[in-house]
Amino acid sequence: MTTTVTPPETKPVEKTKGPRLPKSARAGGQLHGGPIAYAILIVFTLVSLFPLVWTAIAASRDNQRLAQTPPPFWFGSGLFDKLEIAWKDANLGEAFFNTTIVAGTSALTIVFMSTIAGFAFAKLRFRGRGALMLIVIGTMMVPPQLSVIPLYMMVAKLDWTDQLQAVILPSLVSAFGVFFMRQYLIQALPDEIIEAARVDGASSWRVVWHVVFPAARPAMAVLGMLTFVQTWNDFMWPFLVLTQMGNPTVQVAVAGLGRGYTPDQSLIMAGALLGTLPLLLVFAIFGKQIVGGIMQGAVKG
Amino acid sequence: MATRNDTAAPPVKGGAAPGRPPEDAAVEKERRRRDRLSRRWQRDIRWSPYAFVSPFFLLFVAFGLFPLIYTGWASLHQVELTAPTDMNWVGLRNYTRIFDDDFFWNAAKNTLTIGIISTVPQLLMAMGIAHILNYKLRASTFFRVAMLAPYATSIAAASLVFVLLFGRDYGMINWALDTVGIDAVDWQNDTWASQIAVSSIIIWRWTGYNALIYLAAMQAIPHDLYESAALDGANRWQQFIHVTLPALRPTILFTCVVSTIGASQVFGEPLLFDANKGTSGGAEHQFQTLGLYLYEQGWVAQHLGRASAIAWTMFLILIVIGIVNYVISRRLRASS
Numbered sequence: 001m002t003t004t005v006t007p008p009e010t011k012p013v014e015k016t017k018g019p020r021l022p023k024s025a026r027a028g029g030q031l032h033g034g035p036i037a038y039a040i041l042i043v044f045t046l047v048s049l050f051p052l053v054w055t056a057i058a059a060s061r062d063n064q065r066l067a068q069t070p071p072p073f074w075f076g077s078g079l080f081d082k083l084e085i086a087w088k089d090a091n092l093g094e095a096f097f098n099t100t101i102v103a104g105t106s107a108l109t110i111v112f113m114s115t116i117a118g119f120a121f122a123k124l125r126f127r128g129r130g131a132l133m134l135i136v137i138g139t140m141m142v143p144p145q146l147s148v149i150p151l152y153m154m155v156a157k158l159d160w161t162d163q164l165q166a167v168i169l170p171s172l173v174s175a176f177g178v179f180f181m182r183q184y185l186i187q188a189l190p191d192e193i194i195e196a197a198r199v200d201g202a203s204s205w206r207v208v209w210h211v212v213f214p215a216a217r218p219a220m221a222v223l224g225m226l227t228f229v230q231t232w233n234d235f236m237w238p239f240l241v242l243t244q245m246g247n248p249t250v251q252v253a254v255a256g257l258g259r260g261y262t263p264d265q266s267l268i269m270a271g272a273l274l275g276t277l278p279l280l281l282v283f284a285i286f287g288k289q290i291v292g293g294i295m296q297g298a299v300k301g
Numbered sequence: 302m303a304t305r306n307d308t309a310a311p312p313v314k315g316g317a318a319p320g321r322p323p324e325d326a327a328v329e330k331e332r333r334r335r336d337r338l339s340r341r342w343q344r345d346i347r348w349s350p351y352a353f354v355s356p357f358f359l360l361f362v363a364f365g366l367f368p369l370i371y372t373g374w375a376s377l378h379q380v381e382l383t384a385p386t387d388m389n390w391v392g393l394r395n396y397t398r399i400f401d402d403d404f405f406w407n408a409a410k411n412t413l414t415i416g417i418i419s420t421v422p423q424l425l426m427a428m429g430i431a432h433i434l435n436y437k438l439r440a441s442t443f444f445r446v447a448m449l450a451p452y453a454t455s456i457a458a459a460s461l462v463f464v465l466l467f468g469r470d471y472g473m474i475n476w477a478l479d480t481v482g483i484d485a486v487d488w489q490n491d492t493w494a495s496q497i498a499v500s501s502i503i504i505w506r507w508t509g510y511n512a513l514i515y516l517a518a519m520q521a522i523p524h525d526l527y528e529s530a531a532l533d534g535a536n537r538w539q540q541f542i543h544v545t546l547p548a549l550r551p552t553i554l555f556t557c558v559v560s561t562i563g564a565s566q567v568f569g570e571p572l573l574f575d576a577n578k579g580t581s582g583g584a585e586h587q588f589q590t591l592g593l594y595l596y597e598q599g600w601v602a603q604h605l606g607r608a609s610a611i612a613w614t615m616f617l618i619l620i621v622i623g624i625v626n627y628v629i630s631r632r633l634r635a636s637s
Contacts, residue, residue: 040433255572
């Protein structure tokens with residue numbers, strides 16, 4: 001399980017030999033954080049985590065308690081009852097199933113397509129490569145929201161309302177994925193290995209299968225997770241083509257709970273909590289890899 | 302074509318006497334085989350890159366480019382939500398209608414202000430946090446993962462929680478303000494307050510993510526730069542200004558572009574923040590963004606044509622912003 005994606009270039013701090021430098025010379029990443037640094041980080045972490053914890057607190061209280069001051073700061077006893085009701089009311093069982101399918105399909109497809117495209121852009125020479133790569137980067141600048149109306153017309157025409165393929169297909173366009181894999185493969189895949197495979201008479205496809213995929217595996221895992229998270233949290237488009245009681249994703253179901261006529265705030269919080277828990281779990285387990293992936297994707301040429 | 306001669310060479314090398322027909326035939330056969338292989342090889346080398354990049358481009362054309370262009374076409378028609386395939390040509394009337402609508406300008410203004418009050422503090426804080434994370438720290442992985450938790454939270458869940466936290470009568474934030482002697486703020490109905498509240502959802506979700514991006518860029522800065530700056534007598538603040546910031550310029554530009562695009566698309570947060578569950582972004586449209594206005598026109602008022610005109614206008618605005626961004630970055634690069 002070697003899923004560290006951080007490139008080997010970031011070496012740990014080097015001890016400076018030779019002439020001693022003034023203290024401020026050991027700057028950048030080299031100084032130890034003082035108490036103030038820790039204090040700021042702890043405050044920031046608390047602010048980041050507090051709304052999530054409070055969602056659980058609110059979900060464990062009943063509605064009357066939420067309509068009092070001061071607001072509750074600790075858990076009540078109703079959490080599991082509320083979770084159960086929210087699960088049924090918001091159609092969350094179906095929603096989880098659907099979202100897993102949508103996010104899973106989308107992640108697998110994007111990872112596969114991005115890897116082969118990223119490989120071509122990173123290591124193969126072909127006419128128009130630079131221009132095509134520019135187009136890929138340019139597509140990142142076009143927000144998907146601007147395309148929803150024709151897509152909606154398409155869905156209406158094909159009668160795909162409430163069907164998952166209506167959500168999956170448009171989610172497969174990922175310029176970020178192509179870019180991400182390209183950046184990774186440029187440095188992670190030595191040209192010599194490809195040439196060696198070529199000399200052995202391997203076709204391009206065999207090179208992809210036997211050389212590129214094994215080399216790209218860590219980055220593929222990270223891209224898969226990032227895509228999964230993103231698709232899981234997609235809001236506007238699923239909200240337009242899926243309905244809460246028809247065939248919802250988690251976001252549609254949770255939003256439906258919030259926008260429905262239930263006056264029960266704690267129930268809404270229970271639904272929001274349920275919708276968030278799976279991803280929080282993923283982050284708790286793979287947090288390090290995801291952090292590495294985001295940072296890896298950030299350093300670009 | 303050079304390969305053809307090459308493959309023909311080996312038999313000659315053997316120095317065998319000519320005039321032995323069976324072997325010649327075998328050689329000929331072998332030569333043809335290699336030829337075929339080499340042609341297939343060349344075809345493979347030549348075309349497989351296109352095969353590898355084509356899935357992305359096909360999908361992009363189908364679900365990105367075509368819809369985008371078709372939006373422009375639809376914006377010149379009257380299209381009703383109930384019959385999305387019936388299109389009547391109306392020229393630029395959709396555009397004149399939305400430009401005459403005060404709520405369009407209101408939404409444009411709100412998008413701009415929410416964009417600014419969500420992006421600027423967010424990126425500044427992210428920069429500060431990244432700087433701290435760049436120290437040697439205990440539990441640094443924990444901090445990094447923890448500040449990414451909001452990123453794992455969906456717009457829907459986050460917005461619904463923030464509605465409660467920003468409640469006027471029983472919300473946590475007004476309670477906290479009350480304990481320090483500040484009167485209750487009406488986070489729903491007051492224009493500025495509601496826009497700050499909506500922005501805070503965005504800030505909360507994205508600050509940690511951007512901090513990680515800045516951190517990654519900071520870690521890529523070579524240490525010798527700091528060392529020589531320190532030898533020149535620069536203190537830590539000067540090092541930050543003269544070494545860190547210039548080195549981060551491309552990353553800052555990148556996050557600005559991404560945040561600008563994101564800010565122009567804000568939709569879920571104001572939709573779900575509205576305690577009255579409307580689509581107008583508050584009773585007075587006080588926090589209605591362009592994204593929400595598009596939804597209201599298209600799916601509530603059922604004018605898809607007009608919604609297309611809004612989308613296309615947003616696209617043109619983004620292009621202008623993109624050009625401005627490009628020019629500014631050009632200038633900055635030229636001046637450095």
